[in-house]
Amino acid sequence: MSGAPQRFAAQGLGAVLALIFCVGSGAAAPGQEWRLDDACPPGFEELAGGTCAFRSFYEIYGGSVDHGGLRAALPAIRGAARPQLIDLGRYLFFDPLLAADRRTSCAHCHHPDLGYADGRGRSMGLAGAGVGPARSGGAALSRGAPTLWNVGFLRRLFWDGRAASLEEQARGPLFAADEMGNSPEQLEADLNTIPAYRSLFAAAFARDAAAPITVAEVVRALAAFQSSLVSFNSRYDRYAHGDAKALDAQELDGLNVFRGFVARCSQCHIPPLFTDSEMAVIGAPPVPGLPYDAGAGALDPDPALRGAFRVPTLRNVARTAPYFQAGQFKDLDAVVRFYNDARGHAVPAGQALQIHWHIPMSRPMLSDADVAALVAFLGTLTDESMAPAVPPAVPSGLPVVAHSGSSLPR
Ligand code: HEC
Ligand code: HEC
Structure with a gap:
């Protein structure tokens, strides 16, 4: 298998500089150039319209999705997205700016080293989120974080099935007081003050950079990224x-x-x-x-x-x-x-x-x-051969969750 794609070679140094200059400031370093990947993730093929379609051997099998044979088709994956939107979702997924405490990203509870779960029976909200010994300030939730591998194929989300789409689902953790504790107004205000995000959203949605970033765009980008987490090469x-x-x-x-x-x-x-x-x-x-x-x-x-x-x-x-x-x-x-x-x-x-x-x-x-x-x-x-690269830095300048290959404590 090819292993994780190397998407960041071109901007590695700029990303490191952004980390040094921007921690806490919420602004991009002068001259920092953030780019979105315009290639589809591994396992996806670019269609004529510029969107990425999932491809796997399971497509060659006919028959009903539910018959349970070894060579049966997969259920439909959610709609195709442009590669730039998937990549924007990746930055957002790893950016702690999305939480009120500015320390908790989606990846803290859906960690790339732990099968996009968090290794806890019950997740810890806000400052306590993450892996390893609980940090102070967090409280245990009543349930644990499910894996996000192949989540784009699921028709019902959450343990109790209460969300029907990834967009609907994402509003849960973002705005739940005990998870990321944010508000739609605060999230939009924070993202709109960061010039890098303004240009990345404009590029991802192929729209005017003068238009403000909205929560609806944030959840679409997160959904596009999560749907790219595919695992069918075990x-x-x-x-x-x-x-x-x-x-x-x-x-x-x-x-x-x-x-x-x-x-x-x-x-x-x-x-x-x-x-x-x-x-x-x-x-x-x-x-x-x-x-x-x-x-x-x-x-x-x-x-x-x-x-x-x-x-x-x-x-x-x-x-x-x-x-x-x-x-x-x-x-x-x-x-x-x-x-x-x-x-x-x-x-x-x-x-x-x-x-x-x-x-x-x-x-x-x-x-x-x-x-x-x-x-x-x-x-x-087990198959993590299509795992996306963890971004070395995110446009807010806040630190990305530590992971294998980085030296920060988790
Ligand atoms: C009637 C449907 C059903 C059958 C049959 C069934 N499961 Fe499950 N399985 C579930 C449900 C529902 C859950 C989640 C339960 C919960 O969290 O309370 C689950 C959870 C699991 C989990 C934990 C997954 C996780 O991420 O926490 C494993 C592993 C598992 N099942 C394996 C098996 C095995 C092995 C068998 C056969 C011996 C089996 N299941 C039979 C419905 C089923
Ligand atoms: C504080 C820890 C925490 C954070 C942060 C968090 N999640 Fe979760 N996530 C959970 C828990 C716990 C559940 C299960 C809740 C339930 O089922 O009631 C969950 C469920 C999910 C599911 C449903 C998966 C399934 O199989 O049904 C998705 C998708 C998801 N989270 C995506 C995200 C995204 C996107 C973010 C960032 C915007 C995020 N999560 C942030 C803990 C977290």
């Missing part, structure tokens, strides 16, 4: 496309358990996306010290939705421990043992849940070898 994919040697014997056993009618994992985590974007009640254990999280049931009185959560993708799942909506399980072995136990065993007394029909009525009775094989199989879904 060892599993090589196997699915016909490379019989891409999985070892144990991993193959695991795939068979995953697809078999005892464990039935693939009925909800449908390949090749490994989710069907549906809501499902599986009876997750409660979180000690927190009120019971009824998921979609907290938003909709339909009794069938009580305890329902959106089926998460399992792509790059080995990179995103701990698991479930609030990190109830520390590793994949613990997750698989949960499914191997009796239906509904973890549901707290007094909660009337309608557990999904794909959760078997009788205990699956998987052997320890089956459990280990399933865990090994889940590890074959």
Whole structure:
């Protein structure tokens, strides 16, 4: 695989200078030239109209998206975007200017080194966000940050499925008091005082630079960037496309358990996306010290939705421990043992849940070898070969979250 694209060679020095001169000032250094990448990200092909279309081997397979075979088509990805818009979204995603405390970027909770999640069971808001020991000033949220890999294919967003588009979703963290704590007015005012952003937005949206930057543009750019996070070149994919040697014997056993009618994992985590974007009640254990999280049931009185959560993708799942909506399980072995136990065993007394029909009525009775094989199989879904480059600096001049390859503490 080609590895991360090197998009920044041309502006590396300028970016470093911007960092030195601009911290806290919110202005671009004189002479600093910010440019947007005009090439589509890896995995995307430029169409005649100048937008980037996702391309993968899965396109050659016909049939229904939901049939669950190894060679099945993917669901549709959200609409194509211009490369410049994707690249603007990348700057915004890594820019702490988007948060009230000017320390918290999207990447603090959706970290490129942690599968675009944050390694915490429950994310920490504002000043506490990030990885490693909690910084002072933040408070734990009630849920954890899901991975953003392949998020452009999902029909429902958030653990409780409450957002239908990435644009709608992004307004959540930006303006939630306990996440990024910003306001639309403040965000627009901050971005509009930075000349570099004014020219980058004009370039990305092919519009007049005199027009003010709007929140609607910010969320479109963030959505375009997030939709470029694609992962379909794992060892599993090589196997699915016909490379019989891409999985070892144990991993193959695991795939068979995953697809078999005892464990039935693939009925909800449908390949090749490994989710069907549906809501499902599986009876997750409660979180000690927190009120019971009824998921979609907290938003909709339909009794069938009580305890329902959106089926998460399992792509790059080995990179995103701990698991479930609030990190109830520390590793994949613990997750698989949960499914191997009796239906509904973890549901707290007094909660009337309608557990999904794909959760078997009788205990699956998987052997320890089956459990280990399933865990090994889940590890074959890892692929970060299309990871975008983390920008060395962002137009606000605020420091970018530390990541592998940078020397700052995380
Ligand atoms: C303070 C930590 C934090 C920050 C900062 C943050 N997020 Fe999140 N993100 C979360 C949590 C927690 C959830 C799950 C919330 C829920 O489901 O109720 C989430 C969910 C999401 C989802 C839904 C994914 C899915 O599979 O349904 C997307 C997309 C997303 N965030 C994008 C962003 C973007 C874009 C930004 C920056 C504007 C951002 N996040 C900033 C913690 C954070
Ligand atoms: C009825 C649909 C359904 C079936 C069947 C199912 N899952 Fe899940 N899976 C879910 C839902 C919903 C969640 C999220 C639960 C939560 O957060 O409370 C989930 C979460 C997970 C997670 C954690 C992902 C993360 O990012 O936190 C893993 C791993 C997983 N399932 C693997 C499996 C395996 C392995 C099997 C088969 C033994 C299986 N699932 C069967 C619906 C299902």
